[in-house]
Amino acid sequence: MTAPAAHHYTSTGLDSRKIAIWAFIGSECMLFVSLISTYLIYKGRSLVGPFPHDVYTNPAGETFNPILNIPVTSASTFVLLMSSLAMVLALAAVQNKDLPKHTRGERVLGSSKLWLWMTALLGTTFLGFQAYEFTSFVHEGLSIRTNLFGSSFFTLTGFHGAHVTAGVIWLVTLLAIDYRRGLGPNDALNVDIAALYWHFVDVVWIVIFTVVYLLK
């Protein structure tokens, strides 16, 4: 992640990477809007179960309970939200790397490695929850092929999970750079961009959680 030409003249005074990431996030919005709209269009239109919020009894008499486990996903949502907090602290730590740190608290808050680790770990925990959710759904009889709900649910949340995975890889890359040469205020923009992406993925999850899990 070397700085491309931060010293060049720019019309806005902003670094070009900052503008590019916002353009990228704009297109990502449309990506998720398409996925979420499709989910909503197909909501309640599955011909066979399992269903997200309702009991389903198939012609053979087997009964399937509502498949979404809202308490567990609430916990994973909380974990992802906390990862955004850790990300904020990681960025602050990188930006303030050169400030003198006197107390133990200041040293903890000022450790970019700690907060990058925290963010990556919380993100990975979220992915763990998702892996657990996916496998338990498959065990309960819902796969991506089962019905419209299965197709749209797994594709939507899977796309989100893939974005979290990419974010975790990005964070680990930043960590590797931090261990190799230390991240300082000069790298703040690179961390800032990663943080923007991470927060975006987090915000998208809030929408997905509301639309898929809370909306009956």
Next chain:
Amino acid sequence: MATTAVPTRGTHHTATAPSYQSGVWSWLATVDHKRIGILYLYTALTFFIIGGLEAVLIRAQLQGPNRELLSAEMYNQLFTMHGTTMIFLAIMPLSAAFFNFLIPLQIGARDVAFPRLNAFSYWVYLFGGIFITLPIFFQLAPNAGWFGYAPLTTREYSPGINIDFWVIGLQILGVSSLAAAFNFITTIINLRAPGMTLMRMPMFTWMSFVVQVLIVLAFPVITIALVFLLFDRFFGTNFYTIAQGADPLLWQHLFWIFGHPEVYILILPAFGLVSEVLPASSRKPLFGYPVMVYSGILIGALGFGVWAHHMFAVGMGAIADSVFAVSTLLIGIPTGVKIFNWIGTMAQGSIRFTSAALFAIGLVALFTIGGISGVMHASPPADLQQTDTYFVVAHFHYVLFGGSIMGIFAGIYHYFPKITGRLMDEPLGKIHFWLNFIAMNLTFFPMHFAGMLGMPRRIYTYDSGQGWDTFNLISSIGAYMLVVSTAIFVYNFFRSRKNGEVAGANPWDAGTLEWSIPSPPPEYNFATLPNVTSRYPLWEGNEKDMESARVNLQEGKTAEQLHIVLPYSTIKPLIVAGAMVIMFCGLITTKALIFVGAAVLVGSLYSWLLSPLEPEHH
């Protein structure tokens, strides 16, 4: 308005800037926006010719009733690939050639914001284009139309490998367009020279900016529509499986939410080019510049609210039909404004009827015809008669051939001297124009009548006695004439590149920044970043503008002599692009390729991101 004394025609000329390296490697590893623009130009012209030959085969088959030149299957593949090629591999990349070559020059920048990403976009386009084009030679090409309506394109109804090429190929090309769009948006927002405010930007740059925003917002939608189709075809999901309760209109909605903005993605760059050519050849500033900007933005914005006018025939109900009819009619207003402003630009100008000017005027005339037939089928009752007939084929060829292609030809004649340092031959250019203009009308005008008489689109042959024979024969003759006119263009292009008259910096006495530097421009574009104080710095600029223009006219200086830091050449974007395409190929060949491609992709991407863009400053 005072035309200034900046030396123009006939200044000393060097065929290639001295600091450029030559040889194949220098092109494979280039990150220079001008070279990438030239690569786009040659590649897209090649695809334009391939797409054109596909059209000729179609016309040969339809020349008379009950001809058996092509089988029905082959005909399906040809019309599908004709549409796909012309839209995604010819017109969009021809526009991209101009985005690349011109935007940095017009805004006074040394390159785009992300030169290596720019190279990546090109290589993805090239590999994706080859991927989607090769199957036609094995009669395995996509065969469900360029719009690929699902459920027709699901595995159940299109079991072969044909549609796989289409789904994956479009996915690859989408990556190229999106990467380029992020790059150009950033470039236009952030790399404008001092004083180049938004409302001083040349109209081509403005229209390009609108197009990039459209790409950023429209392409993700088709990406998702294609992901659904890909999952349906490869992993057995149910997005388009009607038996599982899927909505048969889901694809149509998603596709046209992309597809209608795509229409403006195709036409707005041509509008931009014409807005450069007409002021230069009328020797007058563009008439109503601010309104031209706003109407361009309005066209782009309204373009997202009209998609369902492609779907009047599916029975959406009176309210939806009315809403989309009204929004569609509304688009006619900003478009009409543009037409009148071009006429206003020419009015009372001392017009030079160069080949470029002729093509630009051709656009104004022919696009208007296409626009008017567009307004006709904005009305649902009329559209129900016209939908899926040759009337619609006539309409969109007037806007895409009469509009986009005419505009792009205008751009090529106008900017050829900037790109190569030499002028294209004017007499040949005029022959090309007139032949093209006549042949174009001969080909597409009769289709209005054939369509009104009920001739449906996408039929591979027809019976005599329905009143279609003569119209089809005329259309086919027109198509053959288009081959001749295009051949004249190609001959002129290559001949002029070697032997054309030396152009000098500003052969048209145009007013915008790209004409203030030598032709072809040096690697670094501007020896000193220009100071801009007006819309046409070379026409109405003050002493500050002139000073930077004089410095920038110097030839023969290398970047080193001027202490200008340029990015390193690198092959890595090409490798990343190649790895990505190999990964996608794995879906239809052997799964192992997916892992090989992914491994190379990740490795080369890290190598790219961790290597410096350019030498350190001292």
